[in-house]
Amino acid sequence: MTPQAHEPGALNGAERSRYARHLALAEIGEAGQTRLKRSSVLLVGTGGLGSPAALYLAAAGVGHLGLVDFDTVDLSNLQRQVLFGTAQIGQSKAEAARERLLQLNPTVQITVHNTRLTAANARQLVETYDVIVDGTDRLATRYLVNDACVLERRPLVSAAIHRFEGQAMTWVPDGKTPCYRCLFPAGEQAVVPSCADAGVLGVLPGVMGSLQATEALKLLLNIGKPLLGRLLVYDALSLSFQEFSFRRRTDCIVCGDHPTLTHLEPENDMAAIDSWDAQQLASTLSGGNIDGLVMVDVREPYEWETGRLPGSLHIPLGQLPGRLAEIPDGRVVFICAGGVRSLSACRIAAQSGRDTINLEGGIYGWAAAFGPPPAP
Template sequence: MRLTEDQITRYSRHILLKEVGGKGQQKLLNGKVLIVGAGGLGSPIALYLAAAGIGTIGIVDADNVDLSNLQRQVIHFTPDIGKPKVLSAREKMIAINPDLNIITYNTWVSAANIAETIANYDFVIDGTDNFAAKFLINDACVLTGKAYSHGGILQFDGQTMTVVPGASPCYRCIFPEPPPRDAVPTCSEAGVIGVLPGVLGSLQATEAVKYLLGAGDLLTGRLLTYSALRMKFREISLKKNPTCPICGEHPSITELRDEIDALPACELGTR
């Protein structure tokens, strides 16, 4: 299918890039990305993927827009307070790019529904706000072979990495299990600078675009950390853990489970 004249104009700055061109833009239009979380991280991710022309974007979240969200969750506006976040996000994404197929899931991910939810997508982005969801997303993607981007933020600091199952370390290679309760403060306790998810979410969106294009170097085998206070990035090299409970030589996790005792993480995207 050829690009229309309107699409050539809309995506002209992409098409000028030798790494993209018309064929690459067609890959993006044919691509399918799932965003889990429509909050701090999910907001810039959703906006940039819509603008980039990712043809099918799924967005998962069961929360409603709250006044306290608006300091950082830039896809939601004051009139959206009380509205389901997935519907609020979809409205802004369609306003940017009406040609897209935006699929909303007004629910939380769980061991019972995540495999079916991610099945039809090429790439998954974790923008969730709790460790239970983060480990579940990792496990579901590893077991089904789906590439995904992890992201997390707290106060002035953030981190991100990309996981390509079978080819890179996974989240459990670094963190085998969730931290105990009360080990890490929640966002309502510790706070988060409003611009931080914009930085990390933009990086995660970039990884999704690169993955669909097959261009550049993905953030695999590397954990990228960012300090807004010091305005510094740091890259930590990672290796696959042979004793990883899900992707190691003798995995102990062979089916999905909910980490029901996991501590709520800080502002990682859905609240």
């Protein structure tokens, strides 16, 4: 036994074998591997992105992994969420992930957070980890993770996927690096592709989640050049990577010179709002399970004229606060073009005590899955 083996966190013999290919790298070596062993990473979401990221981080010997997921494994997840097998259908994703990761590397400590990340718990969750890997497929959660990381000064590796395209960026609290909101300020949210709609190539999150794991390891080891101020865009169809530089906005509401977003407001919590994708809405409608379900389209009249989901009511978002009383009792599915205005509608209605669901991806997502809805 070497003297180091007695130090807390030092590598034992089995670990030296397990991580031999890391120890052979001058950039990692025994010091780096020991550093990984003493490090922690929080994975927000254990789905398409979180699966490969978690597998590689556990394999790499990151000592403590936190898993945030409140979802259960569904058959339709298995096309890309490689943490799970057919036998896990119906199980808690976070618990099933924990089991799989411990099979891979029993020396890693896994903490399961079987909960939805919300404004009420986000800061508390991120503050205890060294690096945060965001693999959520929900736009509102992506902003929430960004805000929590900026406020708690926790490094963040963010990625998103859409059809055949992925994007990734990294943020660190150095006062210079632009955050996710610098890239997509509120109001321009609609340009961010939401992966809840149409579909996604199963291997795409495999590539992007592996890139996230790479970034997380580099940050923990303090090696290489992270994706700071650079948006990496991967196009699987052309097999090409492109990079777009962007800068910190001095007027960014969370990381700018005079931030106005200085704490997370549970009452403004978009991430806590339930959401359905087009498939979920369609299967609910086709299952005839529509008692007590009301669909409200909040687009502008010119958009409504181009096509709408049969049976939906029309109340443009600007008129919603004054017209809430017109909405019949029941759960309200709000619909807009891309799923962003409908999220605001959910918030407005939720404040009046209504039970709301956001149609993620909106009419675009519906059209991509089922073709454009009929015009009148």
